[in-house]
Every structure is written in C-alpha cells, then in structure tokens.
Amino acid sequence: xxxxxxxxxxxxxxxxxxxxxxxxxxxxxxVAEVIDELGIREKTIGIAPVGCAVFAYDYWNxxxxxxxxxxxxxxxxxxxxxxxxxxxxxxxxxxDLAAIGMAETIHAANRGENxxxxxxxxxxxxxxxxxxxxxxxxGMKTTTSPFGRDAKLAGYPxxxxxxxxxxxxxxxxxxxxxDSAKHVLEAKKAIKKAFEVQLxxxxxxxxxILSQCPPNWKMSVPESLEYVRKEMMTQFPLGVIKDKTKV
Amino acid sequence: xxKIIIAQSKCKGCELCILACPKKNIRLSQKINKKGFHYVEIxxxxxxxxxxxxxxxxxxxxxxxxx
Numbered sequence: 001x002x003x004x005x006x007x008x009x010x011x012x013x014x015x016x017x018x019x020x021x022x023x024x025x026x027x028x029x030x031v032a033e034v035i036d037e038l039g040i041r042e043k044t045i046g047i048a049p050v051g052c053a054v055f056a057y058d059y060w061n062x063x064x065x066x067x068x069x070x071x072x073x074x075x076x077x078x079x080x081x082x083x084x085x086x087x088x089x090x091x092x093x094x095x096d097l098a099a100i101g102m103a104e105t106i107h108a109a110n111r112g113e114n115x116x117x118x119x120x121x122x123x124x125x126x127x128x129x130x131x132x133x134x135x136x137x138x139g140m141k142t143t144t145s146p147f148g149r150d151a152k153l154a155g156y157p158x159x160x161x162x163x164x165x166x167x168x169x170x171x172x173x174x175x176x177x178x179d180s181a182k183h184v185l186e187a188k189k190a191i192k193k194a195f196e197v198q199l200x201x202x203x204x205x206x207x208x209i210l211s212q213c214p215p216n217w218k219m220s221v222p223e224s225l226e227y228v229r230k231e232m233m234t235q236f237p238l239g240v241i242k243d244k245t246k247v
Numbered sequence: 248x249x250k251i252i253i254a255q256s257k258c259k260g261c262e263l264c265i266l267a268c269p270k271k272n273i274r275l276s277q278k279i280n281k282k283g284f285h286y287v288e289i290x291x292x293x294x295x296x297x298x299x300x301x302x303x304x305x306x307x308x309x310x311x312x313x314x
Contacts, residue, residue, distance in 0.1 A: 001250060005302035005312040016307055020284065021261035025306030181267050181300040214261075221261050 008032040010041050012061045021221035023178040023211030024052055024120060028059050030188045031091070031118060034195055035062065044087045045079055047072040051093035052126040070101025073108035076115045087198060089116040094135040095125045098158050102134075105160070109204050112169030116194045117206040119160060122213040123232060130216035134158045137235055142216075161208050161241040171203035173241040177210040179228040183238070190240070202245055210236055249297035250313040251289050257309035258286035264301035264310065270294050273301060 007013075010032035016025045035041050041062050048056040050069035057064035067075040072090035080088040097105050097119050108115065124142055125131040132142040132149055135157050139148040149157075161173045172194055176187035187209055194205035210232045212224035219227060258280060264287055265273045272294045275285040289295060297314040 001313045003311070004249075004297055004314050005299040005310065007308045007311070011308060015257055018306060020259035021263060022306055025308065026304065029308050178304075181303040184303045221263060222266060225266070 008036045010035045010044075010061050012059055014058045016059060017055055018052060019213075019215045021212060021214045021224065022052070022126075023122070023209070023213075026178045026184055027091075027118065027120060027187070027209055027211070028053075028056065030184070030191050031089075032060060034188065034192045035087075037192065038195055038199070040087045040195070040199070043085065044089070045083070047075050047079075047088070047090040049090070049092040049096035050127075051096050053091055053093060053120065054127065056091055070096050070099070071104055072096070073101065073104040073113070073115070073117065077108055077111070077113050080113060080115050084114075087116075087195065089118060089195070089198075091118045092120070093126065094119070094121045094123065094133045094160075098134040098160050106164070106167070109164045109206070110167045110169045112171070112203040114198055114201055114203055115205075116198045117204075118191065118194075119206055119208040120211050121160070121208050121232075121236065122211040122216075123157070124213050124216050126213050126216055130213075135160070135236075137231055141218075157235055159236060161206065161236075164206060165242040169204055170206070170242060171244045172197045172205035173208075173243075174206075175208040175210070175236055175238050175241060177228055177233065177238060179210070179212060179225045186238075197245060200245075208236070210238075248293055249295050251292065251295060251297075252311040252313075253287060253289070254307075254309040254311075255280050255286040256282070257307045258284060259307060260284035260286060261306065262287070263304040263306065267300040267304045269298065269300065270296070
C-alpha cells in the first residue's frame with residue numbers, strides 16, 4: 001500500500017484554531033505542499049499576519065516570524081535583502097494587506113521586491129468577528145455596515161490584483177479560490193508558480209485566494225460556498241491577472 | 248481497496264468533504280469528538296476509489312488516504 005494523500009512535512013501536527021469550514025487551513029496545506037515539492041523547507045521564511053492566521057507559526061514546520069498589523073511586506077523586504085538565498089513569503093488577510101498594510105503592500109510591489117505574497121480575501125475582518133473590510137462587497141452586511149456596504153459611505157471593494165497589475169515592479173499576480181476541489185488544485189498551481197518566480201529571481205509575486213468565512217458571513221458552509229461562487233467571483237474574477245514571465 | 252484514515256479529533260464537521268465526494272460516500276457521524284463536533288465517516292470503504300477530493304478540501308488535513 002502506498003500513501004496517496006497525507007499531511008505534508010511542512011505542516012506540524014497542531015490542530016488549527018480556525019472555525020469550521022474556513023479556507024485558511026486549506027491554503028496552509030497548499031503552501032506546505034508546494035514548499036515540500038520544491039524542496040525548500042530548510043530555507044523558507046514565512047511572515048504571519050495579524051488576523052485569523054496570526055498563529056500560522058504554530059501550523060507550519062519551517063521558520064515563521066510575526067509582523068505588526070499590515071507590515072509583513074516591509075519585514076519580508078528586510079529579510080529578503082539581508083538573506084537573499086532564502087525563500088521569503090508573507091501570508092496576509094484582506095484586513096492586513098488591503099487596509100492597514102496597503103502602503104507597505106503597494107511600495108513592496110512597486111519596488112519589485114523578490115518576495116511571494118499569499119493573500120487571503122474573505123471580504124471581512126474575521127478575527128475581530130466580522131467588521132467591514134476594504135474588500136467587502138457592496139451591499140454586504142457586516143457588524144460595521146449593518147444595512148449593507150454603501151458605496152457613498154464606504155467606497156467600493158478593492159481589487160488588489162488588478163491594482164498591483166498597473167505597477168511595473170510586479171511579475172506574477174493571480175486570483176484563485178478554495179470553494180471546490182478543482183479550484184483548490186488550481187490554487188496550488190498558482191502558489192507553486194509564485195514561489196518559482198521568486199526562486200528564479202524574477203520579482204514580486206502575489207496569489208489572491210478567495211476564501212469563505214461562514215460564521216462571520218452568518219451562513220452555513222454550503223451557503224458560504226455559493227456566496228463565493230456567485231457574489232465574490234463576480235466582483236473578483238478568477239485567473240492569472242499578470243504574468244511577466246511569459247512576455 | 249483504499250484505506251482512509253480520518254483523524255476524528257481534528258475534524259470540525261464542516262462538511263466540505265461531504266460536498267466534494269463524487270460518490271456521496273461520506274456522512275456525519277452520530278457521535279461527537281472532544282471538540283464537540285460531529286465528525287465525518289466513510290459510509291462504504293469499498294465504494295471509495297481514492298480520488299482524494301475530500302483530502303483536497305479538508306481545512307484541517309484530517310484525512311489520509313492509502314492505496
């Protein structure tokens with residue numbers, strides 16, 4: 001008998017503290033599998049965000065450090081410049097990357113830092129129990145937009161991938177989802193490509209992953225998957241947004 | 248026949264694997280684990296073809312498949 005599907009070496013045996021149905025655990029596994037497949041576990045340094053994934057250092061079996069809220073791209077810049085032979089990636093949510101950390105995100109991308117960013121977009125602040133995020137959809141009910149997000153009051157959901165695509169410093173930008181096995185496998189390919197871009201020293205890569213947040217969306221797990229497919233994917237279309245390696 | 252090991256203590260009963268299984272061969276157990284969740288179980292191990300879709304969607308990496 002052969003082991004076909006199993007926990008990758010780059011994941012520890014620690015139980016995830018995430019809510020039932022959350023997409024974070026899936027993405028943790030994908031990152032770990034990609035790192036195992038590329039054989040870079042001993043030289044990878046991850047940077048965990050502030051948000052639901054704040055305990056990511058407990059779940060990954062390689063070096064992980066923690067940054068202040070929104071600052072992982074700045075910390076990653078420092079680590080990568082000082083230790084250019086290491087593989088450096090940040091793992092950030094939408095509150096961390098697109099709200100408080102937007103300045104760091106844009107400038108790291110604009111400088112074309114040779115780092116990889118894994119961006120989890122669940123359109124809400126999960127850890128603090130469901131406030132409106134910059135990526136919350138119009139009309140979306142959150143604790144800070146109880147009547148639904150109003151564009152006049154709170155602006156429009158930010159498409160981070162498309163925004164960064166205009167910057168010359170970015171090399172590879174893609175958007176994926178983890179609502180179904182098919183999309184999970186596509187997400188793994190995109191994450192692998194993003195790490196390969198860094199290993200080839202081609203510059204900044206970011207993979208945005210649409211994730212469900214059933215408890216804060218006040219939905220059952222199947223409802224939240226439908227919401228990802230019908231609403232989130234309309235606002236945030238899946239696919240490769242920019243790939244300079246092909247030009 | 249594939250061997251499917253489900254770590255009952257890790258399962259949070261989110262049902263993602265139940266939705267992903269093309270053979271509809273996974274269900275929630277009547278029993279609950281230490282975390283207080285109804286964990287999942289395979290209905291008929293003979294029907295499983297080890298496609299691994301349940302593994303792909305499991306957020307808690309609670310499923311291991313041998314063949």
